[in-house]
Amino acid sequence: MGSSKPALARRAVSRGRIIIAGLLVIILALTAVFGISAYVGWNLTHPARQALDANPGTLGLKYQDIVFKSRVDGLTLQGWLIPAVGSRKTVIFAHGYGENRLNNGVPILPIAKHLADTGYNVLMFDFRGHGESEGNLTSVGQYEVRDLLGAIDYVAAQPGLNEQIILFGFSMGASTAIMAASREPAVAAVIADSPFADLKAYLGENLSVWSGLPAFPFSRAFFIVTPLITGLKPGSVSPQGEIPLMNGRPLLLIHGDQDVDIPIANSESLLRAYPEAKLIRFPGGTHVKNYQTNPVLYLEIVDTFLDSVKPYAASQ
16 A cells, blocks of 8 residues: 555656647747748748849830839839830739749730730839838738839829839739729729739739648647748738729739649639639639740730720719
8 A cells, every 4th residue: 555655646647748748849839830930931921122124125125124112111123114115005014923024924025015016005013022122021022012002103104104003913923903993993904814813812822833842730829930030921912802892993813723822713713703804714724924925825815905995984
């Protein structure tokens, strides 16, 4: 009887140590998960800047260096204006995540030349934290929409440019263009190549595409820790939620049917939310590689759409 008490005590101590060890393992695992998620969130919102390695003059175009401010917070943004003689129609390009105004992965510059040659003024600029523009945070549309609204303000203030303002975006820029048009009635139409429909839903399903980490448990940790350290609020970036505010204005969605980075289901969701849109499913196209896949077909699609766009009055 007397010897059983020390044995019970030893077993209790042993169990306590096991529990403590288990708790330490759990704490260390959670620390690792949240630490890695914080690291990923920081890196994704602070991509390395890409240097400009060409300009419109490379393709024989006359252009002007321009500077303007983002709407709301007044960041200084850098860009180019390619004027078309006698035209008051302007296309504003919006580049993708981690790119710059050239968006060489598309690439934008030959598309810009085509538009300038066919009678459109073209504005190309760097979003905040990209290229040569001010800022050091990429929010995947949350704040970039202010930059695109600033570009619209710049064009709207130029009497020779503002008869018809069209937004042309790629990936992050495509989604941002839809939100900007939804908020700014001066926009006549939008071309959106490879947009996501809702950032929170998209990242919930596809974060591993960008992070290289398994969805569980890192995606949930990402959504908890990233807003705390960066201010990024994925739930506030929803082209699908804002798109009805385009109020019938033309929207051309272009999406590669082989896109695994932002699957074509995103454009299909946007089409359901805005039946006035037109969706071109680009055969064989991967992410923002639709122009590269078939440049002639791509430009024919763009030209046909632009020919159908009429000036849009803000009072409508």
